[in-house]
Amino acid sequence: MFKVTGLVMNYAPIGIGFSIAATVGKNGLGVLVSLGKLVGVLYGTLAIFIIVVFVPIMLISRVPVKKFFLTTWQPFLLAFTTASSESALPKAMECLEHKMGIPKKIVGFVIPTGYSFNLDGT
Numbered sequence: 001m002f003k004v005t006g007l008v009m010n011y012a013p014i015g016i017g018f019s020i021a022a023t024v025g026k027n028g029l030g031v032l033v034s035l036g037k038l039v040g041v042l043y044g045t046l047a048i049f050i051i052v053v054f055v056p057i058m059l060i061s062r063v064p065v066k067k068f069f070l071t072t073w074q075p076f077l078l079a080f081t082t083a084s085s086e087s088a089l090p091k092a093m094e095c096l097e098h099k100m101g102i103p104k105k106i107v108g109f110v111i112p113t114g115y116s117f118n119l120d121g122t
Contacts (some may be wrong), residue, residue, distance in 0.1 A: 071100050
């Protein structure tokens with residue numbers, strides 16, 4: 001089973017590349033422009049959400065914002081590049097516990113609970 005999964009994981013980028021090439025060949029480069037705009041709007045909206053919602057909450061609750069973002073940058077990058085928050089879970093827990101000084105029992109409860117609520121099928 002793992003060999004089949006490995007084969008699919010290895011050849012999926014090639015299939016996706018051919019699929020994109022066929023779509024661009026059929027519909028033109030305008031398809032990529034539309035998708036680029038969509039991705040840009042998504043990231044812009046996420047940035048606005050972080051600035052408007054998360055940063056004020058962190059400031060009100062007196063979380064050291066700069067230290068938090070510097071501490072969680074590596075787990076964030078890992079989760080983003082692998083498209084899986086599960087891969088970043090141990091590193092995030094380690095960073096929050098050791099670098100931010102949050103007690104182990106709080107990190108051990110809050111992070112896995114937040115992760116399980118994030119399992120919404122997306």
